[in-house]
Amino acid sequence: MKRLFVFALCWLMFGAWAETETPLKNIEVGTDLPTLERGAETVMTVCTGCHTLKYIRFRELAKLGIAKDKVDAWRGSNPMGATIASQMPADAALAAFGRAPPDLSLIVKAREGEANYIYSYLLGYYTAPDGTTGNHYYSVTRMPDVLSVAGVTDPAQLAQLNQKARDVASFLSWAADPHAQERKSLGYYVIGYLLIFTTMLYFLKGRIWARLDKA
Amino acid sequence: MANSIIDWIDQRFPLTHIVKHELTDYPTPRNLSYWWNFGFLAGFVLVLQLVTGIFLAMYYKPDVSMAFDSVQHIMRDINYGWLLRYIHSTGASAFFVVIYIHMARTLYYASYHKPRELMWWTGQALMLMIMATAFMGYLLPWGQMSYWGAQVITNLFGVTPYIGDSIVLWLRGDFSVGDATLTRFFALHYLFPFLIFAVVGIHLVALHTVKSSNPSGISLADKDNIPFHPYFTIKDLFGLGVYLIVFCTFVFFIPGSFIEAANNIPANPLMTPPHIEPEWYFLPFYAILRSIPDMLGGVVAMGLSVVIFAILPFADRSNIPGGARYRPVYRAMFYLFIIDILVLGYVGSKPPSGVLVPIGQVATLIYFATFFLLPFISKWEERWMRARGLSPELIALLEPRPQHDNMTQKGEAA
Numbered sequence: 189m190k191r192l193f194v195f196a197l198c199w200l201m202f203g204a205w206a207e208t209e210t211p212l213k214n215i216e217v218g219t220d221l222p223t224l225e226r227g228a229e230t231v232m233t234v235c236t237g238c239h240t241l242k243y244i245r246f247r248e249l250a251k252l253g254i255a256k257d258k259v260d261a262w263r264g265s266n267p268m269g270a271t272i273a274s275q276m277p278a279d280a281a282l283a284a285f286g287r288a289p290p291d292l293s294l295i296v297k298a299r300e301g302e303a304n305y306i307y308s309y310l311l312g313y314y315t316a317p318d319g320t321t322g323n324h325y326y327s328v329t330r331m332p333d334v335l336s337v338a339g340v341t342d343p344a345q346l347a348q349l350n351q352k353a354r355d356v357a358s359f360l361s362w363a364a365d366p367h368a369q370e371r372k373s374l375g376y377y378v379i380g381y382l383l384i385f386t387t388m389l390y391f392l393k394g395r396i397w398a399r400l401d402k403a
Numbered sequence: 404m405a406n407s408i409i410d411w412i413d414q415r416f417p418l419t420h421i422v423k424h425e426l427t428d429y430p431t432p433r434n435l436s437y438w439w440n441f442g443f444l445a446g447f448v449l450v451l452q453l454v455t456g457i458f459l460a461m462y463y464k465p466d467v468s469m470a471f472d473s474v475q476h477i478m479r480d481i482n483y484g485w486l487l488r489y490i491h492s493t494g495a496s497a498f499f500v501v502i503y504i505h506m507a508r509t510l511y512y513a514s515y516h517k518p519r520e521l522m523w524w525t526g527q528a529l530m531l532m533i534m535a536t537a538f539m540g541y542l543l544p545w546g547q548m549s550y551w552g553a554q555v556i557t558n559l560f561g562v563t564p565y566i567g568d569s570i571v572l573w574l575r576g577d578f579s580v581g582d583a584t585l586t587r588f589f590a591l592h593y594l595f596p597f598l599i600f601a602v603v604g605i606h607l608v609a610l611h612t613v614k615s616s617n618p619s620g621i622s623l624a625d626k627d628n629i630p631f632h633p634y635f636t637i638k639d640l641f642g643l644g645v646y647l648i649v650f651c652t653f654v655f656f657i658p659g660s661f662i663e664a665a666n667n668i669p670a671n672p673l674m675t676p677p678h679i680e681p682e683w684y685f686l687p688f689y690a691i692l693r694s695i696p697d698m699l700g701g702v703v704a705m706g707l708s709v710v711i712f713a714i715l716p717f718a719d720r721s722n723i724p725g726g727a728r729y730r731p732v733y734r735a736m737f738y739l740f741i742i743d744i745l746v747l748g749y750v751g752s753k754p755p756s757g758v759l760v761p762i763g764q765v766a767t768l769i770y771f772a773t774f775f776l777l778p779f780i781s782k783w784e785e786r787w788m789r790a791r792g793l794s795p796e797l798i799a800l801l802e803p804r805p806q807h808d809n810m811t812q813k814g815e816a817a
Contacts, residue, residue, distance in 0.1 A: 243475050290668075294475070297659065298667040364667075367478075367485045375655025379648060386644030393637045400433070400629060 210324045212304040213311070218358040219369060221253045227359025228254055230352060232262045232272075234334055235292060238281055241272035243293035244363050252362070285330045296357070296364040303357040310353040313338040425611055430628035431635050432617035439615065440642035441505040446603065447643060448498045453596050455491040463543065465589035467582045470545035471669040489658040495537050496661045497650055499684035502530060506712070511737055513719055513726030514616035520716040522613065525606040527713050529599060534685070534709070536595040539588040541682060542580075546666030551679045553588070554580045559692070562699040579672065620724025621800050678754055687744045687770075690751030694760075694767040704767065711774050718774055721781040723788060724800055732784040736773060743769045 218224070228249060231241070247268040250259045263270065274281070274289070282288050290298075299305040305325065312324040313333035321338050323329045335349055362368070412418045462481055464473040477484035506526070509515055515523035542553045557574045561567040576583030617623060653660060661683070665676045681689050691708045695701035719733075727734035743766050750763040793801070 243479055294667045297662075298664055300664045302664075371485060371489075371655055371658070375651065378651050378655060382644060382648045382651060386641065386648060389637065389641040389644050393641045396633050396637050400634070 210308075210312075212301045212308045212325070214304050215307045215354050215357060217303045217361045218354065219362070223355050223358045224252060224362055225254050225258075226352075227355035227357070227362075228252075229258075230356050231292070231359055235356070236272060236274050238274055238276050238285075238289040238331075239292045240274045241293040241363060242291050244272050244366075245269055246272070248366065252366075287330060289331070292360060293363050296361045298364075303361045306360055307353050307357040310335055310356060311337050311349065315339045425631075426636075427630055427632045429611065429631040430625070431615055431631045432623050433627050433629045433634075434617050434619065434623070435615065435635070435638075436618060437638075437642060438504070438508040438511075439617075440639055440646075441501050441508065442610075443639040444642065444646050445498070445501045445505055447646075448494055448501055449596070449599060449603065452491060452494045452498065453600075455487045455494065456593070456596065458487050459491055460593060463589075465543065465586050467545060467585055467670070470543065470585060474544045486654070489654045493650065493653045493658060493661060495540065496682070496684065497653075498533060499537070501646075502533065503684075506530070507741065509616075510715075510740075511727045511734075512616060512618055512620060513715075513721075513724075513733070514620075515715050516620070516719065516724075517716070518613045519609075519616060521609045522606065523716060524713055525602055525609060527710065529602050529606065531709065532595055532599050532602065536592060536599065537682070537684070539592040539595070542585060542588045543592065544666060545585065545670045546663075547668045547670055547674075547676050548663045548666040548679070550580055550670030550672065551676055552681055553584065555679055556681070557584075559702050559705075562702045564699075581672075618725060618728055619800055620726060620728065680752060683748065683752070686749075686751030687747035688751075690747040690763050691767045691770065693751070693755050694763040704771075708770060711771070714774060715777075718777040719781045720778050721785045722801075723785055723793075723797065729794075729797055729800075730781075730784055730788070732780060732787075736777070736780065739769070740773045743773070 218227075245268070246259050246263040246266065249262075250256055250268065259268075266273075272293075276284075276289075278288055296302050296306055301308070309323065309325045309329075312326070313321055313335075314324065315338045316322050321333050335352060337349055340346055340349060409419060413420075459477060462473060462477050462484065464470055474488070477488050479485075481487075509523065509526070538553075538556065542549045557571055557580065560570045560574060563570050572578065574584075575581070576587050614622070614628075663680070680686075688705050688708055692701045692705040695704050721730060721733070723730050727737045746762065746766045747770065750759050750766065753759055755763070
């Protein structure tokens with residue numbers, strides 16, 4: 189009886205997994221400065237044409253290690269403490285697309301599949317037989333194919349696009365969770381401390397409980 | 404100096420007596436397994452939630468136009484705000500893991516039997532209050548799942564005959580979930596932990612009156628009880644260490660595990676997410692709600708599925724102690740019930756379609772049948788066990804022995 193249920197459960201899970209549509213492409217998110225800097229370059233020069241990053245200030249880009257002159261070029265006359273606005277006013281974007289383009293500072297966390305989704309989505313554009321552009325991962329998307337992915341077949345060019353998409357996904361991962369590195373490195377110390385402390389408690393418990401056998 | 408201060412206090416407040424009676428001399432069964440650590444852990448999680456919650460409340464803004472942003476402010480700009488928030492959001496799930504294990508232990512060993520009925524019922528009250536607190540807390544980040552979850556759940560109260568609409572209006576403070584709902588949920592989310600604390604106090608007073616249950620299911624002789632301190636203080640501390648290793652792994656390395664992707668999108672009353680799903684700890688109950696085709700019936704079944712545990716001290720009529728430890732049929736029912744809950748949880752996490760609908764309905768039936776058949780099965784099982792002949796171990800346990808009368812003992816000590 190019990191086994192039957194476990195089988196049923198496994199079968200259900202497999203069934204659910206098999207029926208999902210186009211599977212996402214998996215990437216290793218980069219956390220190194222060159223990757224983040226290239227990603228920031230694309231985001232700041234392409235994405236912010238329509239999107240905002242309202243939780244990220246220019247100061248934080250500089251603090252991340254991105255060259256000061258680059259940050260200065262992106263912010264123009266905005267102060268370092270300003271958050272990243274889009275070049276298109278919100279009402280103009282609404283008029284152009286029918287929907288306000290979403291803010292990008294949390295977009296990685298706001299999508300099932302996180303960075304893999306962003307990466308797959310950016311590369312998911314294709315040219316349909318009737319000449320229109322579609323996206324494998326979000327069929328009703330209103331965002332144009334900004335990286336010009338659709339129709340590209342040249343392997344060298346594709347590799348370049350893949351890297352560009354990975355850089356963007358990596359930068360947006362940082363933007364969604366800027367304390368991730370700090371959190372993980374602190375986490376190793378916390379877990380390490382707890383392991384030592386708990387091991388000591390375990391032996392102490394053994395010694396204290398040993399008194400019972402002597403009595 | 405220290406002694407004279409303690410003497411001064413003891414003349415006015417029974418400090419030494421309390422420490423002695425409830426800690427250093429408090430008799431605790433020697434044979435408790437690690438499954439008995441979870442009560443202490445639940446207390447620890449409660450304190451941790453309370454402390455992190457108070458600090459979060461210093462920066463959180465319960466206002467529909469600021470709530471989402473204030474959470475991001477905490478996550479990004481406040482020193483270690485991310486740590487406080489992740490401890491709090493992971494802690495909510497951890498709380499349910501701990502109390503569900505605590506309850507499963509009680510079920511397995513049938514610890515709810517006489518004289519621990521009030522322990523079980525105060526525990527039930529605590530579970531309900533924790534559920535309410537968690538539900539209200541989930542609205543506060545004001546994400547898409549927060550909003551739509553609250554919308555769906557408050558809507559359920561609309562099935563109340565005659566006054567349904569008024570109740571929904573009263574809960575929300577508005578015709579739909581909005582600013583009034585957010586502010587009142589915040590106020591109540593801050594209040595409830597203190598009420599929970601008070602009920603924990605009652606739970607503990609009852610515990611110290613009837614003392615801990617133990618795997619054998621009977622009250623042990625004096626020689627088998629040992630002082631709580633130092634034996635169980637160190638055992639609880641070791642358990643806490645193990646718990647914290649698991650907990651901190653989630654907090655520091657996979658803190659997003661319990662935050663739905665959709666909840667990182669600000670609440671939008673004009674855009675329904677494709678699939679509204681409650682937090683994992685409500686999924687089995689949610690599956691029961693959806694398994695009943697009729698809305699009112701579903702809500703009643705869901706409510707019943709949460710409170711039905713209270714009938715167990717009466718429903719289990721067996722006189723064999725130790726629950727599943729000595730009773731093969733009860734043990735089989737226990738495992739079937741746990742698997743049934745897992746199946747319900749899985750069904751609750753998926754859109755209701757295809758084969759999942761009948762599976763959910765069968766699982767719902769098994770869920771309630773477990774409770775309603777227990778009075779008959781437990782009686783039949785005892786007869787069957789006695790007819791087959793009890794093991795020497797059980798016969799020894801069932802022998803009448805001079806029992807502690809805890810109340811008189813307390814009276815003497817006082």
